[in-house]
Amino acid sequence: MLGIREHKNHQVRGGLQIDALPFDDIQVAPLPSIAHIPIDSAAEITVSVGDEVLTGQPLTHFSNHAVTSHASISGKIIRSATNIVSIESDNQDTTYSHDHQQFKNNYKAFFRSMGLVGLGGAAFPVDKKLNSLQATTLLVNAAECDPAIYCDEALMQERPKEIIEGIRIAIEAIGASQCIIGIEDNKTKAIQQMERNLPNHIKMIRVPAIYPSGAEKTLQRLCNGKTGSLKDNETICFNIATCYSMYQSVKKSKPLISRIVTIVEKNATRNLEVRIGTPLTELQIAHNIQTPYSIICGGRMMGWTVNRDYCVEKRTNSILINTEVQKDARPCIRCGACEDVCPENLLPQHLFWHASTPDTSKLQDLKLDQCIECGCCDAVCPSHIPLAGLFNDAKLLIQQEKTEQHKAALAKIRYEKHLARQKEKSVRQRKQLDTKTETLKIASASEDAKKALIAKALQRQKSRQHQKNKDLSESNKKPGQESPR
Amino acid sequence: MNRISSTPASVSETMKLVLLALIPGTLVFIHQNGWGAVINIVLAIFSALVFEATALALRKRSVIATLSDYSAAVTALLIALCLPPLIPWWITVLATGFAILLAKHAFGGIGNNLFNPAMVGYAIILISFPAELSLWLQQPAMSSVSLAESINAVFNGGLIVIPNWDALTGATALDQHRTLVLQNSPLADIKLQTSGYFGAIQSEWINLTYLIGGLWMLYKRVINWHIPLSFLGALLLTMLLHKSFSSTPLSIQVNLFGGATMLCAFFISTDPVSAATSARGRIIYGALTGFLVYLIRAYGSYPDSIAFAVLLANCTVPAIDRMDIWLGRADDQANEK
Numbered sequence: 001m002l003g004i005r006e007h008k009n010h011q012v013r014g015g016l017q018i019d020a021l022p023f024d025d026i027q028v029a030p031l032p033s034i035a036h037i038p039i040d041s042a043a044e045i046t047v048s049v050g051d052e053v054l055t056g057q058p059l060t061h062f063s064n065h066a067v068t069s070h071a072s073i074s075g076k077i078i079r080s081a082t083n084i085v086s087i088e089s090d091n092q093d094t095t096y097s098h099d100h101q102q103f104k105n106n107y108k109a110f111f112r113s114m115g116l117v118g119l120g121g122a123a124f125p126v127d128k129k130l131n132s133l134q135a136t137t138l139l140v141n142a143a144e145c146d147p148a149i150y151c152d153e154a155l156m157q158e159r160p161k162e163i164i165e166g167i168r169i170a171i172e173a174i175g176a177s178q179c180i181i182g183i184e185d186n187k188t189k190a191i192q193q194m195e196r197n198l199p200n201h202i203k204m205i206r207v208p209a210i211y212p213s214g215a216e217k218t219l220q221r222l223c224n225g226k227t228g229s230l231k232d233n234e235t236i237c238f239n240i241a242t243c244y245s246m247y248q249s250v251k252k253s254k255p256l257i258s259r260i261v262t263i264v265e266k267n268a269t270r271n272l273e274v275r276i277g278t279p280l281t282e283l284q285i286a287h288n289i290q291t292p293y294s295i296i297c298g299g300r301m302m303g304w305t306v307n308r309d310y311c312v313e314k315r316t317n318s319i320l321i322n323t324e325v326q327k328d329a330r331p332c333i334r335c336g337a338c339e340d341v342c343p344e345n346l347l348p349q350h351l352f353w354h355a356s357t358p359d360t361s362k363l364q365d366l367k368l369d370q371c372i373e374c375g376c377c378d379a380v381c382p383s384h385i386p387l388a389g390l391f392n393d394a395k396l397l398i399q400q401e402k403t404e405q406h407k408a409a410l411a412k413i414r415y416e417k418h419l420a421r422q423k424e425k426s427v428r429q430r431k432q433l434d435t436k437t438e439t440l441k442i443a444s445a446s447e448d449a450k451k452a453l454i455a456k457a458l459q460r461q462k463s464r465q466h467q468k469n470k471d472l473s474e475s476n477k478k479p480g481q482e483s484p485r
Numbered sequence: 486m487n488r489i490s491s492t493p494a495s496v497s498e499t500m501k502l503v504l505l506a507l508i509p510g511t512l513v514f515i516h517q518n519g520w521g522a523v524i525n526i527v528l529a530i531f532s533a534l535v536f537e538a539t540a541l542a543l544r545k546r547s548v549i550a551t552l553s554d555y556s557a558a559v560t561a562l563l564i565a566l567c568l569p570p571l572i573p574w575w576i577t578v579l580a581t582g583f584a585i586l587l588a589k590h591a592f593g594g595i596g597n598n599l600f601n602p603a604m605v606g607y608a609i610i611l612i613s614f615p616a617e618l619s620l621w622l623q624q625p626a627m628s629s630v631s632l633a634e635s636i637n638a639v640f641n642g643g644l645i646v647i648p649n650w651d652a653l654t655g656a657t658a659l660d661q662h663r664t665l666v667l668q669n670s671p672l673a674d675i676k677l678q679t680s681g682y683f684g685a686i687q688s689e690w691i692n693l694t695y696l697i698g699g700l701w702m703l704y705k706r707v708i709n710w711h712i713p714l715s716f717l718g719a720l721l722l723t724m725l726l727h728k729s730f731s732s733t734p735l736s737i738q739v740n741l742f743g744g745a746t747m748l749c750a751f752f753i754s755t756d757p758v759s760a761a762t763s764a765r766g767r768i769i770y771g772a773l774t775g776f777l778v779y780l781i782r783a784y785g786s787y788p789d790s791i792a793f794a795v796l797l798a799n800c801t802v803p804a805i806d807r808m809d810i811w812l813g814r815a816d817d818q819a820n821e822k
Contacts (some may be wrong), residue, residue, distance in 0.1 A: 331596030332495055332555065335490045335757040338707070339764065349762045350810065366810065381597075382496045 015218075016376050017211040020186060023269040026260055031093060035277030035313040037074050037085045037462040040066040045085065050304070051077045054096035056255050058113070062080050067125045068115050072097075073255040073276035087277070098253045105175035114249040115314075116254040120214075120239035121145050123297055125313035126246075128224040130173060135236040139166055139223060142183035142240045143207055143214035146299025149318040151260035152240045154271040156183075160197045163240055166247030167202060170238055171176035173246070180227065181240075182219045184209040203227070211301060212374040219344055241317075262318040264300075265316035279313045280319065296320040302374040302388075322340040325418050338377035338387060344370045348377040348387050353392040360401055365392055372396070492706045496595075500555035502707045505750065506698035513691045514566055518622060520569020520635035525577055526562060528639075533561035533581040540590035556595050560584050563603035565755060567745065567792075569621045573643040576614055580606035595599040600799045601759040608792040617789055620644050635661045657751060659744040660687035660788035663700055666733050675736070684742020692747040696796075699751025708755045712765035712774075716740070716750045719775030727783060734781055744789040749778065753791060766809040773805075774798040 036058060037043060043066035053071040061067050071087055074094045079086035103110035110126040116126040120141060144152055156163060162450065171179050181314040182189055184208035198204060207213045216237045224230040241260065256276070259465045261291050263283065280295065296303040296308065299318055320424040337347035346367055354362040368391060379386040412485045442449050513623040515522045516805065522797040535555035541548045564580050584606030590600040611618050620631070620643075630638075632648060644650045656664070662679040681689040702708045728734040740746065745753070754760060754774045774794050781790030 095786070108616040327495070331497075331594065333496055333596050333757050334760070335492075335499075336762050336764065336767070339762075340492075340709075346808065347763055347813070350806070356536055381491055382493055384495065 006360075009270040010473045014341045014376060014400065015212060016147075016341055016379060017210050020147070020209070021264070022087055023150040023154065023262070023271060026158055026271045026273055029272040029274045029278065029283060031073060031091065032275060032278040032282045033091075034078075034279065034282075035068055035071075035089070035275055035278065036276040036310075037072060037087065039069045039085055039311050042066040043069065045080055045082075046258060047077050047080060048084065049077050049080050052090075053077060053087060053096045053324040056098070056257055058255075062109075064112075067117060067127075068255075069255050070255040072116050072277050074155045091154050091317075098255070106290070108171075111173075111246070111249065113255075116242070116245055116249060117256070117314050118217075119241035119259055119314065119317065120246060121302075121317050123313070126238075126242060129236055131236070135174050136175055136177045137230055137235045137236050138167070139220060139230060139235050139237045140170075140179065140181040140192070140240060141214060141219055141237055142181050142187075142204075143209075143219055144184065145212070145214040146298035146303070148264050148320055149262045150269060151271050151317055153187050153190050155241055155244060155260055156187070157193050159244065160190075160193040162197070162247045164194070164202070165198050165245050165251065166243035166245070169246045169250050170201055170243050174236055176236070178222055179203070180205055182207050182213075182223045182228070184213055202399050211376065212343055212372065212444065212458070215343075215372050215374060217372060223394065230378065234276070234330055235402050255312060259314065261312060261316055263381055264320040266321065266323055274312050274316075278314055280306075280308060280310050280312075282301075283312075283319075292400065293321045296322045301379065302373060305425045307363070327384040329385045331472060332383055332385060335382060337380045337382060341376040341380050343374060343376065344372060346371060348391075349393060351394075352385065352387055355390045358394055358397060360394070360398050361476045363398065368394060368398070383397050384423055399407050487708060494784065496556070497554045498558050499707055502702065502705055503559050504555060504562065506702045506707070507559075507566075508698070508768070509694040510691055510698055510748070511562065511566065512662075513694045517687060518570040518689065519630055520632045521572075521622070521630065521639065522565070522636055524574075524639050525568050525570060526565040528574055528577045529561040529565035529568075529581050530558050532578045533564075533585050533785070534674045536582055536585040537590075540586055540594075544590065546594070546596070547694075551595070554595065557585060560603045560606075563748075566748060567603075567607050569618060569722065571622065571630070571638045571644045571647070572617055572620070574639050576610050577618060579593070580610045582606070583609045589664050592605075596758055598758055601795050603756075604753060604792040604795045604799075608796055614739060615787075617643060619660070620654045621655065621657050622653050626631065629653075631725070642682065655676055657744070657788055658688055659739060659782070662736060662739050662743070663782065666735055666803065669733070674784050678735065679739055679743075681742075683738060685739040688744065689742040692742040692743050695747035695751060699747065702751060709764070709767065711764055712755045712771035713750045714762060715768040715771030716754055716775040717746075719772035720774075720779055723776050723779040725781065731783075735779075740782065744782070745791045746778070749774070749791040751796065754795055754798070759795075759802065761802050761805040761809065761811045763806070763813075766813060768804045769808070771799060771804065 012173045039060060039227060043060035043063060045060055047053060051061070053074060053076075055074045058068050060066065060073055062068055064367055069085070073087055073089045074092050075087045075089040077085060077087045077432060080123045100110060103113060107329060108130050109129070112125065112127040117123040118126065118129065142156060144150065167179060167181070173413075181194070181202060181204045183194070183206055185191075185206040191204070193207070194204060205223050205226050207219065212218050213222060220230055220235060220237065234277055245256050245259075249256070261272050261274045263272060274283065294305050294309065295308070297306045297316055297319055298304055300320055300322075303318070303320060332349065334349055338347055338352075343349055351363060351366050351368055351371070354366065371388075371391050373388045373392055375388045378385070383385060439453065442453070488547065493502060511526065515526075519577070526816060532647050534557055537552060538548050541551050561581050561584075564579070564584060564797070568580070569576060584602040588602035588605035589595065589598045630647065630653075638644055639647050647653070655661075658679045658681075662675060662685065664676065665675045679686055680689065683689055699708070699713060705712070722739050724734070724740060728737075739814055752770060761767050770777070777794035777797055778790050781787070783792055785793070
């Protein structure tokens, strides 16, 4: 289906050169008869079953912790669970009108209320990205994150003006002083279209079309190699489709209710504009898939298998019908093919060895945390070992171990405090005991001393009694004082 | 996904390509050594497959799936290409047995063997039966031994069943070259007796075909350039160094295109499992092998040194792998500064 070549290039280390497929223009998918809208687990749902909603109507309360979800079609709510709301279409597609007065000049809140998340694939909330640091540079990711995804390229070819408008909004929202667009050099038509509309202050940098150029870290490194002006903690990266959705929300007051999805089938590659929540069955793709075939969401290299009742989410950048049968893994022969293609300059063969034990300290020594799980090593492994998956598991294991270590450290501190308290208590008790024995000794020594002690004790008793009476009279007074109320 | 001029798609694909690359060398080997070579090759491959299947069955692994990776066949062919023709059949079988059972499966099968299986098998029989392994047929004599005679010899005690057998045999060019050099024979004499057109007499042709096969494997991305280049480079450098101070240096031509030099450079030391695994490590590993090959050839007492050099280098692989990680970390730190 696609040609994969191991890449040798001076600018980039590792990576795979993968042939691009011809793809169709963006088509608008027909309105679904039902939409299952995923809801942020921290959000509070405002609608209930039976309610009529309009297209674009918020389904959750505006909050500081959750991105608002919107109805992507108009119709009746037929199900409302904690993380999903299902809407049955009335085929009217009547649009809800938004009121944005409260969000004037507050981009973060506005984007959150419009449901904006990163559309590159990770679906990281846009407002959180804006929050996270004091950025001076906007890096626009116009390199596709996966070789089998063409939604961004199609968008650039067909709607460059809107995208650039969106980039302007993003620059304003960040307050960035410079903006760089990183684009893969094989997207000639998209580059042409973009350059025609590009204002002077936005630079476009062509990066080699070698997977994983579109990974945020890699793209930043590539662009930095050409300009030297991208600092790690001063750069915010937005996907091109995210910028487009910013344009849609600001200029058209349209929340994020649809996205472009690349659909790769055996004979055709299409780009569909799909409403969020559309089930795959409505897109006329998943109905005739047989068992050796699987549906992969999120790209060929880094995607995950989904089943037939999957619904399009905000992060769904592609749906791929996989016609290849997964081959059984064989033992590693230490050939080092994985090392040659690793874009992060890691040693996957050693990582694999330690991940199968698993030896977490060795894995950390070998910089497992730098692995971006691009899957290049999987693609070239002659033994068909699912390396990226194993590395993901190992990362989770390390994470788990760290949490446990943290817990253990806390418990240790608690225990040490407990020990100190106990020690203090025993010292105190010993002291009391000592004084007691001391007095007893004195008492047994002479008659006078005994008398003095008794007198002292009586004195104590008396003063205690006195105190008690005083307390009692004060407490009797209180109700009397309060009575006028 | 299909690949264009990329690394082979699977382990079996790799091994198949290695076998293909060995075909020209094998044909020259058969041409030079006659029916005895054919019998060796068939016997080695057959016995290796039987051993592999037995070991897999005993270890409760899928026999068909693993046999189909062709690695046992490659091991067997490499052993057969090292054996002199008309050697008793049981020596060949012993060699493949040690290679497959001891060097490979006792360590956990493909991917886990510390030592190159073919070289373990060969080294064990070389130490055990040095006399049998030095009986190479002289070039013109080979055509006089018929298939029937060859079979009879191989299955009935070896070369000695053939009349006038000692008149048919002779030392290999490399071996003779060293003997003559150590005897301080006149240079012209040595050259006449051991040098061919560009390398060692007789074995230059087989080395040339191995070189061609190896270059084809490089083109096909079956092997990386690191090991062959560092191996040949280190071999050449050591020879030049030796020449600069020694009164009895070996001929560079005879060493490069003699013995099993090219077989080792492209087919034996490039075995990924027993070689160092990273690019930097492979360069160190290849250079070490090349250095050892010449050292043993110049100062050792065996006719050729490939097996011992490769096995010694195999011993250092865990250390090289570790050193490589350490060097990589030092590199990173230097870059950060």
